[in-house]
Amino acid sequence: NAGVMQNPRHLVRRRGQEARLRCSPVKGHSHVYWYRQLPEEGLKFMVYLQKENIIDESGMPKERFSAEFPKEGPSILRIQQVVRGDSAAYFCASSPLRQGPSSGANVLTFGAGSRLTVL
Amino acid sequence: AQTVTQSQPEMSVQEAETVTLSCTYDTSESNYYLFWYKQPPSRQMILVIRQEAYKQQNATENRFSVNFQKAAKSFSLKISDSQLGDTAMYFCAFMRPYTGTASKLTFGTGTRLQVTL
Numbered sequence: 001n002a003g004v005m006q007n008p009r010h011l012v013r014r015r016g017q018e019a020r021l022r023c024s025p026v027k028g029h030s031h032v033y034w035y036r037q038l039p040e041e042g043l044k045f046m047v048y049l050q051k052e053n054i055i056d057e058s059g060m061p062k063e064r065f066s067a068e069f070p071k072e073g074p075s076i077l078r079i080q081q082v083v084r085g086d087s088a089a090y091f092c093a094s095s096p097l098r099q100g101p102s103s104g105a106n107v108l109t110f111g112a113g114s115r116l117t118v119l
Numbered sequence: 120a121q122t123v124t125q126s127q128p129e130m131s132v133q134e135a136e137t138v139t140l141s142c143t144y145d146t147s148e149s150n151y152y153l154f155w156y157k158q159p160p161s162r163q164m165i166l167v168i169r170q171e172a173y174k175q176q177n178a179t180e181n182r183f184s185v186n187f188q189k190a191a192k193s194f195s196l197k198i199s200d201s202q203l204g205d206t207a208m209y210f211c212a213f214m215r216p217y218t219g220t221a222s223k224l225t226f227g228t229g230t231r232l233q234v235t236l
Contacts (some may be wrong), residue, residue: 031222042123042226043164056175056223095222106214106222108230110156110164 001090002027003109005074006092012117019079019086021114025094032075033108036069037089082118089113121146121213122210125227132201133235138184140230142211144220148172152214153194161231167209170194197234206234222223 003025013019025032031050035043036059049069060106064082069075079086090100093108122145127150132138144153170178170187177185182202186195198205211227 033223035224035226040228043224045223045225046221089232091164093164107166107169108222108224112161112163115162 003108004094006090006111006114008114009112010059010115010117012119013082015083015117016081019082019116019118021077021079021090021092021116022096023075023077023092023111025075025092026109028096029094029109030097031095031106032069033093033095034075034077035091035093037091037113039088044092064100079116082116084118087116087118089115121148121151121215121225123211123213123225123227125211125230127230128228129231129233131233131235132198132225134201134203136201137199137231138201140198140211140232142194142196144192144194144211146192146213146215148216149218152216153185154212155183155185155194155196156210156226157205157207158210158213158229159204160207164210168196168223180219201234203234203236205232207232211230 001053007022033048034046037043045059047060047067064080069081078090091113093110095106124143145150151172155171157165157167167178168178168183177187184197194198208229208231212224
């Protein structure tokens with residue numbers, strides 16, 4: 001039973017190029033989360049998606065960043081016109097559908113991350 | 120908004136000894152969930168232990184246990200019989216109670232733990 005698969009593990013882009021990061025959730029998980037980790041910092045929430053819907057994008061920068069989770073295929077985090085400040089590790093996590101208040105905390109399963117370096 | 124504070128950027132412990140990592144948080148919620156995640160050099164985020172705020176009993180997982188002080192909003196992690204494989208960054212994280220769908224985590228800045236011979 002594969003966990004969360006992220007690719008590429010390492011991506012190098014020049015300023016102004018586009019970066020696409022992919023995430024395949026755990027089989028059967030319907031929720032996907034993207035987090036960003038800057039050097040020497042903790043993970044910061046970016047966006048939360050269900051299939052074909054963005055539920056919470058309160059942590060996404062307003063410009064250049066977008067995310068999708070189509071009906072078929074992996075979730076994609078897209079960064080247009082990358083700048084050096086976008087250099088970071090981007091983590092994807094997935095969880096199953098949360099059933100209700102008595103269901104307890106959803107435990108997120110994380111991928112190994114994609115490290116983006118912008119030259 | 121919730122905040123999570125880890126005041127120890129780095130710690131060191133000798134193999135087989137015990138070490139405690141500190142975490143405090145701020146929230147107005149009465150029920151919530153707390154987690155410790157481990158991030159070894161491979162960068163994989165691994166769940167170590169979790170605690171539900173309405174439970175009085177401190178969570179334990181083998182050599183890992185927590186000291187949860189709800190009134191003080193403190194959630195420390197104790198690692199007993201430390202092993203070289205425990206060397207990693209440790210992140211404390213907070214999750215709000217059920218709001219319909221979201222399971223968003225708020226992380227602290229981490230404590231880098233080095234286990235030495």
